[in-house]
Amino acid sequence: MERSWIGVLTVMLLFAVVFQKGSCVPVQAKESWGYVDVRDGAHMFWWLYYANSSSASYEELPLVMWLQGGPGGSSCGFGNFEEIGPLDRDLKPRETSWVHASSVLFVDNPVGTGYSYTDSEGALTKDVAMVASDMMVLLKYFFSLKTEFQSIPFYIFSESYGGKMAAAISLELTKAIQAGSIKCNFAGVALGDSWISPIDSVMTWGPYLYSTSFLDDNGLAEVNKAAKGVQQALEQGQYQKATEMWSITENVVEQNTNGVNFYNILTQDPDEMVKTSLVQSSEGLLSSLKRRHIRPLHRQSLSELMNGPIRKKLGVIPKNVTWGGQSGAVFVSMAGDFMKPVVNIVDELLAAGVNVTVYNGQLDLIVDTVGQELWVKRLKWDGLQYFNQMKWTALEDPQTENQTGAFYKTYKNFAFYWILKAGHMIPSDQGPMALRMLKMVTQQE
Template identity: 60%
Template sequence: MEPGRQLLGAPLLLLLAAFSSGLFLREPKEPKQAWGYVPVRSNASMFWWLYYADNPTKNFTELPLILWLQGGPGASGCGYGNFEEIGPLDADLKPRRTTWLQAGSVLFVDNPVGTGYSYVNDSSAYATDLCKVTSDMLVVLEKFFNSKTEFQTIPFYIFSESYGGKMAAAIALELHKAIEAKMIKCHFLGVALGDSWISPLDSVLSWGPYLYSTSYLDDKGLKEVTGAAKKILNAMNRKEYKLATMLWSSAEDIIEESTNGVNFYNILTPDSSSLTSTTSELVPFLKLFQRHVQYQHKDKLSDLMNGPVRKKLKIIPDHVKWGGQAQEVFEHMAEDFMKHAIDVVDDLLEANVNVTVYNGQLDLIVSTIGQEAWIRKLKWPKLKHFSDQKWQPLYACPKSKETAAFFKSYDNFAFYWILKAGHMVPADQGDMALKMVRMVTRQDH
């Protein structure tokens, strides 16, 4: 492992601020950080960025460590998750009021290889399935905990979003096995699957009913979307997974046309990722990448990551451009994209690993009713006990009278229904997301 570099000299915050003058009137306190590369294979390296917890009353050793996994596949946690959702600074380099560093240390990893600052040296090194993604991440975690021994006994959780949830489930299961085999030393306590691509088919089948119930489709539109979803179902039943991915792209085209461009990530927000042109036979995968990954590499963030951040980190190889290999990451995972991971969640529950599912009310791409559908398919013996529980309302803060979420749990399984949030829950409802993190990590009940 290339050693992470802790910030003991010029603060990153001030260095970054120098590139955007006038953002700060006084010097804010900067959280301690470290970062580095892990060569996971001879032709592939993964980048990680650690922020130590920044809490006014507790030392980082008294708070958990949270691994954040972004979606895509091909979207960067070190970039998007960090500066757009949960890190200490937003993309304007202003302090984020709802940063998760208040609740724990946060480890971002650009995953799979080729994502963000992570890179491959030849095309044969890209991951093509969940198995390779998982084995690479286990190398990172083993090296991290061996290097950062202060975190070996601190409670460790994996939080995720979108396709990152599918990866998180598989990584959590293999991490649990590695800990039991004494291959990795860490205090792993659970995984949280946010708006997660656990069952793509259940998500797709929910699109028509969800849009119809929210008046984004009429009867004719519902029929068209349902017909497109059935084509995907038939391809999945024939195990034609790459075809299913292509049909998925076609279904989204129908939705965009029928709804006048509804935002797949928050149905109440104007869509800034709609496509205006199509090209060539490669269009299904290119369109999917542009619609679901490229928007997370938008110009402002890309300029930040390839400019001030890159200069500060100092270890990014000259040939690596942040996000430069993202499209290849996505396309190499096309065969795996539509496969479900419901059985992985079942295995986690059976292994007594704590599993949390959370979902935004306004998310279309991974709608809440789609999440509920795959949960009903779990073979977990205690599922009926979970289902029989009455959900409880949650409030973002003690003084608030507005319901911010609903919550239900039984044994080692929990579900959070986050109101007024889309696909990116921490970005849409930062206060409630932070409260949820504290609840999942047993700091707030």
């Protein structure tokens, strides 16, 4: 079950070479990659970049695992080339790459995402418990293979649904370390714009959009009514129905806001608006959700990159596997898990002494900051009362002198970062601020 196909199979640590218009462009970052069979018929792909810093060796810097959302979004694709990897989508060096401050492990998770694949749809994951179980197999293999990372502080950073999965994975990892089945120095988890309590997000969409002038009184009433339908289904334990009602609520939001971007309310994709108006009346509810939340992670230019030069560079992707080819199936397979909260898991992590960070973008709608604050205020964590009484601290924008880029509060093993001028994909919108936050969370500042 833990057989792995590694990079060029000899597990060589090599200087990366990517192919751009027929030429080779060297990237000064050691890399390694491969597959792990996490279950029969379930194959998970990982890609490691060793830290590339002019001031410290990788042994002196933390290891960060990045988990994308969706579910069905590719860490090795979107997270890597659109957000925090050493190269951007045009294969040009990224100044704000997290590889400058840490080694970064991208994992295409759950199986079926990105380059990860299953032999049949029956092997796809159904919920976060299954996702976490698969990840334990991968991490056990990884730290057994890369023994040099066993003592290096290991952090899990995440985005969107990746945060929901990260919470469950972190709890299982804590248990595995205590049981001695995985040897690593787990230092904390960071939940970025994370789908921890879906209903708190949905129920605050209306008020948030109203306060930012995207809804009038009539629109607010319509959105709130649709959101109430999601809440009622959830209270009745009808999780699949709650997911469908969530899709309906998103349609109501789009109709009343002229197609507001769920990932950044201040940006709008004209092509996407046209598509929305054409397909909204005819597509199914899950198809509507896939259109909004999976397709943006698989833009044609990124798909061409991943299925072309990057696939050639890696050299281990099976011929029958297309990057992102099973992403829609992953999304549908997890549909019954969408609206289930994992706030209790965050409470368990805090009680176990795990360092937990929440960070959120000011301009995000799908997981708005107001909703995040609601579930945080319901935590049973014994430090919550003091945390709530604290005043936040302003952080200067690294790009603009004398401009506030974020606020943060931290107490004991919990921290919250409010990132200004950023939407759902914080490293894409505010790369310098995201990099500074990384350094603070990993105790480099």
